[in-house]
Amino acid sequence: MHFLILNLGFSEIALVFIVYLIFFGPNNFPSLMRDFGRVFYKIKRSLSDLYRDFDLE
DSSP states (O other), X not given: OEETTTTEEHHHHHHHXXXXXXXXXXXXXXHHHHHHHHXXXXXXXXXXXXXXXXXXX
């Protein structure tokens, strides 16, 4: 799995989550995942709008 937006692979993302769990614990993990999903969705939607605008011109 490869994220084009951030140029991060699965191993880098897994490492970030492991470090987060070590420092902040598992109690805040669900809210982190929810926030990450929202941000990723907004970025994806914005890029889609941007590509669509360039296709129209």
